[in-house]
Amino acid sequence: MYVLFIHGPPAAGKYTIGKLLSERLELPLFHNHLVVDAITSLFPFGTEKFVELRASYWQQAFAAAAEAGTSFIFTFNPEATVRPETISDLVQAVETRGGRVVFVELACPEEVVADRLDSPSRREFGKLTDRELFRRLVADGSFDFPELPSPAVVVDTSALAAEAAADLVVRQLQPYVDAS
Numbered sequence: 001m002y003v004l005f006i007h008g009p010p011a012a013g014k015y016t017i018g019k020l021l022s023e024r025l026e027l028p029l030f031h032n033h034l035v036v037d038a039i040t041s042l043f044p045f046g047t048e049k050f051v052e053l054r055a056s057y058w059q060q061a062f063a064a065a066a067e068a069g070t071s072f073i074f075t076f077n078p079e080a081t082v083r084p085e086t087i088s089d090l091v092q093a094v095e096t097r098g099g100r101v102v103f104v105e106l107a108c109p110e111e112v113v114a115d116r117l118d119s120p121s122r123r124e125f126g127k128l129t130d131r132e133l134f135r136r137l138v139a140d141g142s143f144d145f146p147e148l149p150s151p152a153v154v155v156d157t158s159a160l161a162a163e164a165a166a167d168l169v170v171r172q173l174q175p176y177v178d179a180s
Contacts, residue, residue, distance in 0.1 A: 001069045001099035002176065003062065005090075007076040007148060008106030010128050011116035013157040013165065014075040017106065020166035021073055028072045030061065037126060046081040055086045062090045066097035078145035087148060102176045104169055105151040110138065112158040152176060 004021065006014050015031055022029040035057050036045070043050040065072055091101045108116075114131045123129055128137075137143060153172040155165045 001066055001094070001097070002071045003065070003090075003094055003099065003101045004071075004073045004104055004173070005076060005101050006073060006104045006106060007078055007151075008157070009108055009110075009113050009143060010077055010134065011113045011119070012106040012108040013162055014077070014106055016121065016162045017155075017157070017166050017169065018073050018075050020162060021169060024166060024170055025073075028070070030065075030072050030074045032075045032077065033127060051081055051083065055083060055089070058086065059089055059093055063093040063097065066094045066099045069099075071099075077143075078148065079143050080141060080145065082145065084146045091149070100176075101149075102173065103149050103151040104173070105148075105154045106157050106165070107154060108157045 004025075004027070006018050006021075008014055015029075015033070018029045018031065021027070035054060039050050039053050039057070043053065062074075094101050114134055117131055117134055118129050128134055153169050155168055157165050160168065
């Protein structure tokens with residue numbers, strides 16, 4: 001059992017590439033924003049209750065999938081409302097049950113992110129679409145997050161179309177997927 005843990009800034013292509021990887025690898029996609037949407041229906045983003053419930057939901061989902069032997073893809077936007085220990089807790093939930101977490105970093109320069117924000121797919125999920133708000137959040141440190149575990153793959157999504165990025169990830173992850 002393994003988790004492909006795709007992370008990167010807003011609008012780096014996590015959902016788009018995650019969907020393509022889901023199809024190519026025949027793995028379910030656990031898109032983080034669905035959890036965020038569910039919890040913000042009860043508690044405002046970033047509040048203590050929101051942070052606690054999100055971490056709990058992720059933890060339970062990772063543990064249940066590992067117990068069931070269900071590999072999956074997870075998307076994650078590193079940002080300041082996530083407690084840093086949450087990531088190590090998720091990894092531990094998988095590894096203590098015999099699975100592993102493989103990190104995939106999608107890199108994308110800020111200016112490209114800003115240009116991509118106002119896309120239909122982002123509006124569909126109620127994601128950040130305002131360029132000025134994005135710039136304020138960056139300046140305020142909202143996307144500051146401790147370094148994540150070393151990625152098995154790093155893809156600059158400003159240099160590749162989503163299909164080519166997904167192909168590259170599949171090729172570079174083949175040793176990890178074959179070892180499952």
